[in-house]
Amino acid sequence: xxxxxxxxxxxxxxxxxxxxxxxxxxxxxxxxxxxxxxxxxxxxxxxxxxxxxxxxxxxxxxxxxxxxxxxxxxxxxxxxxxxxxxxxxxxxxxxxxxxxxxxxxxxxxxxxxxxxxxxxxxxxxxxxxxx
Amino acid sequence: xxxxxxxxxxxxxxxxxxxxxxxxxxxxxxxxxxxxxxxxxxxxxxxxxxxxxxxxxxxxxxxxxxxxxxxxxxxxxxxxxxxxxxxxxxxxxxxxxxxxxxxxxxxxxxxxxxxxxxxxxxxxxxxxxxx
Amino acid sequence: xxxxxxxxxxxxxxxxxxxxxxxxxxxxxxxxxxxxxxxxxxxxxxxxxxxxxxxxxxxxxxxxxxxxxxxxxxxxxxxxxxxxxxxxxxxxxxxxxxxxxxxxxxxxxxxxxxxxxxxxxxxxxxxxxxx
Amino acid sequence: xxxxxxxxxxxxxxxxxxxxxxxxxxxxxxxxxxxxxxxxxxxxxxxxxxxxxxxxxxxxxxxxxxxxxxxxxxxxxxxxxxxxxxxxxxxxxxxxxxxxxxxxxxxxxxxxxxxxxxxxxxxxxxxxxxx
Amino acid sequence: xxxxxxxxxxxxxxxxxxxxxxxxxxxxxxxxxxxxxxxxxxxxxxxxxxxxxxxxxxxxxxxxxxxxxxxxxxxxxxxxxxxxxxxxxxxxxxxxxxxxxxxxxxxxxxxxxxxxxxxxxxxxxxxxxxx
Amino acid sequence: xxxxxxxxxxxxxxxxxxxxxxxxxxxxxxxxxxxxxxxxxxxxxxxxxxxxxxxxxxxxxxxxxxxxxxxxxxxxxxxxxxxxxxxxxxxxxxxxxxxxxxxxxxxxxxxxxxxxxxxxxxxxxxxxxxx
Numbered sequence: 014x015x016x017x018x019x020x021x022x023x024x025x026x027x028x029x030x031x032x033x034x035x036x037x038x039x040x041x042x043x044x045x046x047x048x049x050x051x052x053x054x055x056x057x058x059x060x061x062x063x064x065x066x067x068x069x070x071x072x073x074x075x076x077x078x079x080x081x082x083x084x085x086x087x088x089x090x091x092x093x094x095x096x097x098x099x100x101x102x103x104x105x106x107x108x109x110x111x112x113x114x115x116x117x118x119x120x121x122x123x124x125x126x127x128x129x130x131x132x133x134x135x136x137x138x139x140x141x142x143x144x
Numbered sequence: 145x146x147x148x149x150x151x152x153x154x155x156x157x158x159x160x161x162x163x164x165x166x167x168x169x170x171x172x173x174x175x176x177x178x179x180x181x182x183x184x185x186x187x188x189x190x191x192x193x194x195x196x197x198x199x200x201x202x203x204x205x206x207x208x209x210x211x212x213x214x215x216x217x218x219x220x221x222x223x224x225x226x227x228x229x230x231x232x233x234x235x236x237x238x239x240x241x242x243x244x245x246x247x248x249x250x251x252x253x254x255x256x257x258x259x260x261x262x263x264x265x266x267x268x269x270x271x272x273x274x275x
Numbered sequence: 276x277x278x279x280x281x282x283x284x285x286x287x288x289x290x291x292x293x294x295x296x297x298x299x300x301x302x303x304x305x306x307x308x309x310x311x312x313x314x315x316x317x318x319x320x321x322x323x324x325x326x327x328x329x330x331x332x333x334x335x336x337x338x339x340x341x342x343x344x345x346x347x348x349x350x351x352x353x354x355x356x357x358x359x360x361x362x363x364x365x366x367x368x369x370x371x372x373x374x375x376x377x378x379x380x381x382x383x384x385x386x387x388x389x390x391x392x393x394x395x396x397x398x399x400x401x402x403x404x405x406x
Numbered sequence: 407x408x409x410x411x412x413x414x415x416x417x418x419x420x421x422x423x424x425x426x427x428x429x430x431x432x433x434x435x436x437x438x439x440x441x442x443x444x445x446x447x448x449x450x451x452x453x454x455x456x457x458x459x460x461x462x463x464x465x466x467x468x469x470x471x472x473x474x475x476x477x478x479x480x481x482x483x484x485x486x487x488x489x490x491x492x493x494x495x496x497x498x499x500x501x502x503x504x505x506x507x508x509x510x511x512x513x514x515x516x517x518x519x520x521x522x523x524x525x526x527x528x529x530x531x532x533x534x535x536x537x
Numbered sequence: 538x539x540x541x542x543x544x545x546x547x548x549x550x551x552x553x554x555x556x557x558x559x560x561x562x563x564x565x566x567x568x569x570x571x572x573x574x575x576x577x578x579x580x581x582x583x584x585x586x587x588x589x590x591x592x593x594x595x596x597x598x599x600x601x602x603x604x605x606x607x608x609x610x611x612x613x614x615x616x617x618x619x620x621x622x623x624x625x626x627x628x629x630x631x632x633x634x635x636x637x638x639x640x641x642x643x644x645x646x647x648x649x650x651x652x653x654x655x656x657x658x659x660x661x662x663x664x665x666x667x668x
Numbered sequence: 669x670x671x672x673x674x675x676x677x678x679x680x681x682x683x684x685x686x687x688x689x690x691x692x693x694x695x696x697x698x699x700x701x702x703x704x705x706x707x708x709x710x711x712x713x714x715x716x717x718x719x720x721x722x723x724x725x726x727x728x729x730x731x732x733x734x735x736x737x738x739x740x741x742x743x744x745x746x747x748x749x750x751x752x753x754x755x756x757x758x759x760x761x762x763x764x765x766x767x768x769x770x771x772x773x774x775x776x777x778x779x780x781x782x783x784x785x786x787x788x789x790x791x792x793x794x795x796x797x798x799x
Contacts (some may be wrong), residue, residue, distance in 0.1 A: 029201050030469075030509045031194075033181040039170050050164040061323075061585075062381060063162075065330045068589045070160050076423075083476040087502040102495035109480040116423045119586060161338075161378045192716075193512060196461045199720045207292070214345040218371040233364035240349040247292045250717060291725050293718075295705040301694050312688040323585075324643060325686075327592045332684050422594050424587075426574040432563050443557040454716075455774060456555075458723045463553050554731075554771050600685075607738040611764040626757035633742040640685045 036089040038135035041081035045131055047074045048115045049124030056119065068119075075115040078127065082109050085134065090141075098137050108134060167220040169266035172212035176262055178205045179246045180255030187250065199250075206246040209258065213240050216265065221272075229268050239265060298351040300397035303343035307393055309336045310377045311386030318381065330381075337377040340389065344371050347396065352403075360399050370396060429482040431528035434474035438524055440467045441508045442517030449512065461512075468508040471520065475502050478527065483534075491530050501527060560613040562659035565605035569655055571598045572639045573648030580643065592643075599639040602651065606633050609658065614665075622661050632658060691744040693790035696736035700786055702729045703770045704779030711774065723774075730770040733782065737764050740789065745796075753792050763789060 029035070048071055055067040086105040095101050108130035115127055160166070179202055186198040217236040226232050239261035246258055291297070310333055317329040348367040357363050370392035377389055422428070441464055448460040479498040488494050501523035508520055553559070572595055579591040610629040619625050632654035639651055684690070703726055710722040741760040750756050763785035770782055 029178055029182070029205060030465075030506050031182055031185060031198055031201050033178045033185065033201070033205075035174060035178045035181055037170070037174050039168070040174060043166060043168050043171060047160055047164040047166045050166055051160075051162055054162060054164065062326075062330055063379075064586075065327050065589050066334060066378065067162055068586055069331045069334060069593045070162050070164070072423075072590060072593060074160060074164075079476070079480065080473075083472070083480075083502075087472065087476075087499065088506060102499065106480065106495065109476075113423050113481060116590065117587075161334075161375050193457075193461055194510075195717075196458050196720050197465060197509065199717055200462045200465060200724045203292075203721060203724060210345070210349065211342075214341070214349075214371075218341065218345075218368065219375060233368065237349065237364065240345075244292050244350060247721065248718075291702055291706075291729060293706055293709060293722055293725050295702040295709065295725070295729075297698060297702045297705055299694070299698050301692070302698060305690060305692050305695060309684055309688040309690045312690055313684075313686055316686060316688065324588075324592055325641075327589050328596060328640065329686060331593045331596060332686050332688070336684065336688075422571055422575070422598060424575055424578060424591060424594050426571040426578065426594070426598075428567060428571045428574055430563070430567050432561070433567060436559060436561050436564060440553055440557040440559045443559055444553075444555055447555060447557065455719075455723055456772075458720050459727060459771065460555055462724045462727060463555050463557070467553060467557075554727075554768050596685075603738070603742065604735075607734070607742075607764075611734065611738075611761065612768060626761065630742065630757065633738075637685050637743060 030088060032088065036085055036138070038081075038085060038131060038138050041078050041085070042128065042131050042135065044074045044077040044081065045112070045115075045124065045127050048078065048112075049121050049128060052115075052119050052121040052124045056121065072116050075112050078112040078115070078131075079109050082112065082131070082134070085138065089138070094137075094141050097141075101137070104130070104133060104137075161219065163219065167216060167269070169212075169216060169262060169269050172209050172216070173259065173262050173266065175205045175208040175212065176243070176246075176255065176258050179209065179243075180252050180259060183246075183250050183252040183255045187252065203247050206243050209243040209246070209262075210240050213243065213262070213265070216269065220269070225268075225272050228272075232268070235261070235264060235268075292350065294350065298347060298400070300343075300347060300393060300400050303340050303347070304390065304393050304397065306336045306339040306343065307374070307377075307386065307389050310340065310374075311383050311390060314377075314381050314383040314386045318383065334378050337374050340374040340377070340393075341371050344374065344393070344396070347400065351400070356399075356403050359403075363399070366392070366395060366399075423481065425481065429478055429531070431474075431478060431524060431531050434471050434478070435521065435524050435528065437467045437470040437474065438505070438508075438517065438520050441471065441505075442514050442521060445508075445512050445514040445517045449514065465509050468505050471505040471508070471524075472502050475505065475524070475527070478531065482531070487530075487534050490534075494530070497523070497526060497530075554612060556612065560609055560662070562605075562609060562655060562662050565602050565609070566652065566655050566659065568598045568601040568605065569636070569639075569648065569651050572602065572636075573645050573652060576639075576643050576645040576648045580645065596640050599636050602636040602639070602655075603633050606636065606655070606658070609662065613662070618661075618665050621665075625661070628654065628657060628661075685743065687743065691740060691793070693736075693740060693786060693793050696733050696740070697783065697786050697790065699729045699732040699736065700767070700770075700779065700782050703733065703767075704776050704783060707770075707774050707776040707779045711776065727771050730767050733767040733770070733786075734764050737767065737786070737789070740793065744793070749792075749796050752796075756792070759785070759788060759792075 051067050051071045051074065055064055055071075058064060058067075082105060086101070086109075090101055108127070111123075111127045111130055115124060118124075182198050182202045182205065186195055186202075189195060189198075213236060217232070221232060239258070242254075242258045242261055246255060249255075313329050313333045313336065317326055317333075320326060320329070344367060348363070352363055370389070373385075373389045373392055377386060380386075444460050444464045444467065448457055448464075451457060451460075475498060479494070483494055501520070504516075504520045504523055508517060511517075575591050575595045575598065579588055579595075582588060582591070606629060610625070614625055632651070635647075635651045635654055639648060642648075706722050706726045706729065710719055710726075713719060713722075737760060741756070745756060763782070766778075766782045766785055770779060773779075
């Protein structure tokens with residue numbers, strides 16, 4: 014198990030503006046997983062206090078998704094990546110708009126759409142790392 | 145590549161206090177990778193402005209490591225885990241103390257010690273998820 | 276009055292990771308007092324807008340309780356304290372878990388339990404300071 | 407004076423994800439003005455403590471520029487705007503990258519470039535508001 | 538349009554504690570416009586999820602109004618301003634208290650009162666800049 | 669010891685905008701104690717990395733002092749208090765300006781002045797609580 018975990022993480026790279034060079038779409042994905050889980054739990058509960066908390070927390074998690082995606086878009090991706098993946102701008106625009114919609118939606122299907130867009134971004138990200 | 149990524153991520157689970165049920169030691173690890181990368185870049189540079197920025201950014205990243213570890217310790221782990229892994233408290237105490245030391249140290253070997261402690265935690269985490 | 280206040284505060288000590296050496300369980304306690312007061316006001320009101328705000332604010336205050344307790348646990352307490360107070364890890368684990376429960380509970384009795392745990396921690400803290 | 411101020415502000419519109427519908431490029435511009443002013447003051451001082459503070463504060467201000475620009479890009483601009491201003495994605499990408507560079511640069515000319523890019527964005531923004 | 542915008546912004550000045558010397562009441566006003574817009578949208582909707590989000594977001598926006606006003610009061614205004622505008626302390630006290638009330642009120646008329654107080658402050662601010 | 673601590677804390681009151689009614693000048697004082705301790709440690713060290721960290725952390729702690737004082741001024745104090753303590757506005761203005769100076773000063777005597785101003789505020793605060 015540990016070996017698998019270590020391997021899956023070996024490609025992890027950085028994300029601050031020093032820059033440290035460490036970036037990882039997992040940051041956006043973990044928050045988006047949380048968003049979708051909250052949407053599911055919201056549907057499964059009828060307790061108004063629980064639902065209020067779910068909405069407030071989802072608001073924050075969706076904001077974090079946006080933030081992590083914006084950082085990848087501006088800081089990690091370079092003109093040479095855009096040349097190879099001309100859809101990058103549009104893809105990030107749609108994904109961050111979808112994260113914004115997640116604040117307004119209590120439907121797990123919406124959360125899944127957000128996850129799918131992040132997966133598209135992650136696929137490109139890891140291809141550029143492997144290149 | 146994508147398949148591998150998807151698979152490695154399938155086990156990702158939650159982290160807010162709703163609780164959404166999504167937790168992932170990757171959050172702490174990504175920040176700790178950043179800490180170590182900053183320590184390396186600090187050593188490689190003699191530019192005082194760069195070094196000042198490195199210290200300020202490292203301070204924040206190390207704080208994030210602490211935060212993500214504290215969340216795992218308090219929110220994810222349950223008494224039944226402690227029974228099976230009696231070293232949990234001590235391990236988290238040492239790991240968060242090491243993250244505190246990371247603010248004071250510019251030595252990448254220190255950052256590696258922090259990463260190793262996070263890996264120990266991650267190993268236990270994934271074992272409990274697989275159980 | 277002032278003399279009393281000054282005296283009660285003379286023992287105040289520090290809390291950042293410089294470290295400045297200033298720590299004080301009052302930081303956690305003030306937030307926990309707020310949590311309990313919010314729970315009481317929540318019970319006393321039937322206005323849905325007020326209740327929504329109470330839940331959102333309680334979420335933040337309880338998070339601050341957790342944060343201040345985590346800082347004490349990791350940064351202030353040292354191995355020699357643990358030797359003398361072997362219950363430290365468990366006590367902090369329970370107290371921060373109770374702070375997490377405070378997000379989910381609108382019952383002032385729950386808030387009181389949180390305050391009691393913080394008082395246990397404060398008792399130990401001030402004993403170590405007096406030592 | 408007040409009349410002029412009131413008039414200049416009448417066009418102020420919104421920025422949260424409710425959405426409240428209030429957006430204003432002034433938010434990014436004010437922070438960027440601060441960035442450039444810090445770069446100028448950094449050049450004018452030789453006091454190491456002052457310079458350290460300038461670097462740390464500039465880091466935060468530049469981050470706020472990025473944030474405000476990202477919000478405009480994702481939240482305010484719609485597909486119909488992009489059709490009329492096909493340069494939007496590239497413009498925001500360059501402007502947020504320039505804000506990232508502001509963290510690394512102590513040259514006021516760099517700060518001016520950032521301000522110029524924000525002015526280009528503001529020009530488009532106000533044209534779409536007037537449309 | 539751009540010319541008008543540029544002109545209206547030429548007088549923009551700074552706000553951090555370096556100090557960079559850049560201050561602008563627009564920061565408080567933009568957040569207050571958002572507060573009032575949220576109050577309007579709250580009244581226009583009967584969707585409980587929307588209303589919950591509106592309350593949570595208004596809480597944050599009103600806090601930002603307070604923060605920006607406090608910064609102006611403490612950091613920008615000097616004793617010589619107070620001599621000329623002896624109402625300054627009372628005006629800021631009332632304005633920040635009104636911002637606090639905005640958290641508790643869903644009435645756009647309340648938001649307008651907050652905007653009016655900010656306009657009074659802005660009028661004085663720009664007069665001191667012109668002096 | 670515990671009894672003394674409990675007694676000293678019995679008068680603790682609130683601070684959020686619900687309002688929960690809990691306010692305590694200790695919040696500002698703890699951060700100001702940290703500021704002064706950092707100034708002392710800054711003087712005692714010649715390590716440039718340590719000094720850089722001290723400056724960055726002091727910046728944050730001083731900002732927290734300002735924040736806690738602003739909250740007391742706007743949220744806790746009422747017109748009837750002002751009537752009895754007409755110096756309130758001036759006192760808070762000076763104290764928050766002193767907190768701003770703390771960012772720029774590495775002199776513990778400056779930190780002490782800040783502490784003295786907070787003690788003046790605390791004296792009035794506890795008198796109003798006792799009234």
